[in-house]
Amino acid sequence: MMLLKIAWRNIWRSKTRSAVVIFAIASGLVGGLFSSAWMNGMAKQRVINTFSIETAHIQLHHPNFADNFDVKRTISLTDKKLNEISKIGGVKAVTSRLKVSAMAATANKNMGVTIVGINPKTEKEVFGLYKKVDSTSGDFFTSKKKNSIVVSKALAKELKVKIKSKIILTFQDYNGEITGAAFKVIGIFKTDNSPWDKMHVFVRDADLRKVVEIPKGQSHEIDILLDDYEQASFISADLKSKYPELLSEDWSEIQPYLSFITEYMDMMMGIFMIIILGALGFGIVNTMLMVILERTKELGMLMGIGMNRKRIFLMIMFETILLALVGAFLGEFISLLLINYYGNVGINISSLAEGMESVGYSAISYPMLEPYRYLQITILVILTGIFASIYPAFKALKLNPAEAIRTL
Amino acid sequence: MSVIKVSNLTKTYTDTEVPVHAVNGIDLTFEKGEFAAIVGPSGSGKTTILNMIGGLEKSTSGTVEVHGQDISELSSGKLIDFRLNNIGFVFQAYNLIPVLTAKENVEFIMQLQNWEKTKMNERTFAILESVGLGNRVNSKPNQLSGGQQQRVAVARALASKPQFILADEPTANLDSKSTNQLLDIMEKLNKEENITFIFSTHDQRVVDKAHRVIKVDDGKVVSDEVKN
Structure with missing residues (x-):
């Protein structure tokens, strides 16, 4: 002392x-x-x-879906699986998505995009993209109008579209046929990742399912939000054993960069x-x-x-x-x-x-x-x-x- | 048995251009309870003798025995312990720890000896009282006069219950009043508690008080006189 x-x-x-x-x-x-x-x-x-915009904490896919976004490589019995996953300890929210590669066209320009078909209610529980649509830029599927689309500010600028503009989406359907549909812009979002913004557009699951002719009960992706993202690898491992026919990846596998x-x-x-x-x-x-x-x-x-x-x-x-x-x-x-x-x-x-x-x-x-x-x-x-x-x-x-x- | 026995002690400094023979083969013995002064002019070797007796400097040859133990054979680590437990030092420039109070300065040496706290406290107050500083226990050195600081140094030297106290020109920086007070205190401690004091000094006031006066010059003892 x-x-x-x-x-x-x-x-x-x-x-x-x-x-x-x-x-x-x-x-x-x-x-x-x-x-x-x-x-x-x-x-x-x-x-x-x-996590909030792109990946959530865990994703499930058909094992070969990521190869070329083949619309046929789906997850079956999605609703049953969503129900089961939501009951797993540590899971905060879960949703499913359709994902289709497409060409977005307006009178001014064509651009390659990924169409994300979402269920607005559960989507908002898992992802925060809806917060990126400010009140002056429309909304994120609050109305039930058919064939609505939400695009990013960056893409809107490229395609020269605004709220209520139409965008023609062209893609391959479930039967391998080239098909398309017109969607009306109802919302414009902006995240901090402009390359990602330019590549994604959002439509209702039901609208996309109908035009792509994906059978009911099938989805391309299940997204899981956890209470603690550090538990992702453990819960993902559990899901791998629970659903051996699917590819379960935690955020560090989906985005090793993170x-x-x-x-x-x-x-x-x-x-x-x-x-x-x-x-x-x-x-x-x-x-x-x-x-x-x-x-x-x-x-x-x-x-x-x-x-x-x-x-x-x-x-x-x-x-x-x-x-x-x-x-x-x-x-x-x-x-x-x-x-x-x-x-x-x-x-x-x-x-x-x-x-x-x-x-x-x-x-x-x-x-x-x-x-x-x-x-x-x-x-x-x-x-x-x-x-x-x-x-x-x-x-x-x-x-x-x-x-x-x-x-x- | 003598407390200190110095035999054929020499010290030559060789780190100078020309070797300096500071001490040239001196023999001395000190008995318990002596009040002795080693006197001589500047450069006569008195401080060197004191330093070698206190184990602060190694001799070039010869021995210093304290209670029969040759301290020149001790390693530097053991020598530090030896000094702690056997020798009290009073330096010319007081050399107190400036950040500690008078009480803490005295306690410090007892803490090095691992004294029990209550006993340490009692002894500290008793010693500071005996050197007339009972009312300045919480003063830091810079709040004390030179004489008071030197009295704290004496108290610190006494605190460890040493075999003897070596005081190197303890009055050199003091005025007459402080010198007399200090010498009276040391003489009282010598008489009442039979504590051995050895001074190096060229201060006549110290010489007058000393019971034994050893005169040195050119590193040699030229006279050794015991007063009646």
Whole structure:
């Protein structure tokens, strides 16, 4: 206890010097933590958006459906399966979809798209796309008008359509015949992923089923939303054994990129913080060497009166760690305030919106950092303090007490 | 049996351009309860002698025996423990720990010896009382005068219950009043508690109080006089 007390009080002997070190550590950590939180927020938002708009947490397909979107490769007895899956623990909501490759045509342009046939009620329980249709851009199947279609703003711009415009969809039906139908635009959505937006249009399951002539009870995809997305791999494995004739994939299998960016961000944050703390560590070493130089006489006296090497070493190590920790707590506190503030209001980089959205990221990002990250950083700072104290402590241990006491 | 026996002790500094023979084969013994002063001009070797007796410096040759144990044979780690448990030091520049109060400075050495807290507390207050600082226990060194700081240093030296106390020019930075107070306290402790004090000094006031005066010059003992 006495060593800790001395170490703590020693920090404040040279207030200016300690303050410089503390602010250096604090600003380093604020920079590191805030930018990590920003990157983390962007990545998490990307992941959450993908779950909400594109993939849900688990998907079931016919094993060969993904090869060429063959309309005949369906899941049979869909309603029964939806009922069974909805009863599995951890499943929050479930829906089915039809998916047909098609050509969307207007008087101005033709574009290849995927038609997604949905059941609006259950769709809204699993996916959040309906929230991306704002009140000035129509609605997401609130009325029961037949052959309605919801398209993205990006596609609408390409095809030069607006609400109430008609789009002709041409595709191959269940019997292999080329067929088509006209759909009226009732809603325009916009997500943060413009390439995806351009490739998907949404119609009612019943309308699409009728024109493609898909038998009742069959679908192309079952989408499952879970209470906790981290349970996806376990529940997907259960579904594989329950429905061996189907292909069950969790989100990391459907979009390997998602798990990659999560892991990549973790790794980047780690490397980033280690670089920052490494640089700060050298600053701390320098400060502690100055401390040893200034306190040569005192250290000589301590050795002289009988303070052994282990205690001298510990005293210097405690002082270094405490100095680093004060800086760390200050930095973490400021970071917490900044991250909380910008986590609520968001950081808008609208000037880069087009570029961001072309790779699936939102122009407005909300920095976030999990609480355990602060603990990790604190541990890293303690380790930095330990490493930074080793060289100065050894320098102190090499002092000759008699010579050290004689120094001015 | 003598407390300290110094035999044929020499110290030559070789890290200078020309080797400096600071101590040239001295022999001394100190008995329990002595109040002795090693005196001599600057550079005469008195501090070096004291440092070697206290194990702060290794001798070039010769031995220093404390209660029959040759401390020159101890490793540096064991020497630190030896100093902690056997020797009290009082330095010229007080050398207190500036961030600790008077009480904490005294307790510090007992904490190094792992004293039990209640006993440590009792002893700290008793010692600070005995050096006349019972009312300044919570003052930090920068709140004390030079004389008071040196009295705290004496209290710290006493706290570990040493075999003897080595005081290197303890009055060099003190005014007459503080010097007299300090010397009176040390003499009282010597008389009442039979604590052995060895000073290095060139202060006549210390010489006048000392019961034994060892004069050194050029690293040699030129006289060794015990007063009646």
